Amino acid sequence: MLLGDAPDFDPFTGAHLAAGEEGDQSPGARAGLEAPRYCQLCGRRMVVQVRPDGWSALCSRHGDVDSTALERR
Numbered sequence: 032m033l034l035g036d037a038p039d040f041d042p043f044t045g046a047h048l049a050a051g052e053e054g055d056q057s058p059g060a061r062a063g064l065e066a067p068r069y070c071q072l073c074g075r076r077m078v079v080q081v082r083p084d085g086w087s088a089l090c091s092r093h094g095d096v097d098s099t100a101l102e103r104r
């Protein structure tokens with residue numbers, strides 16, 4: 032999973048940003064407090080696990096992304 036690049040898909044709404052769709056993110060999502068629900072590379076729904084210290088999300092095609100990875104950005 033590449034982080035830091037402009038996503039093709041909105042990770043919270045699944046909107047296809049690369050096709051001109053706009054995501055309508057909640058304030059919590061914008062602040063990075065919510066776990067993403069959609070893979071930003073392919074728009075697939077991800078399997079999300081929320082932990083006390085953060086979250087991880089798994090795309091069946093692109094692997095997992097973890098909140099700790101985003102914090103390093």
Ligand SMILES: [Zn+2]
Nearest residue numbers: 070073090093
């Ligand atoms: Zn994916």
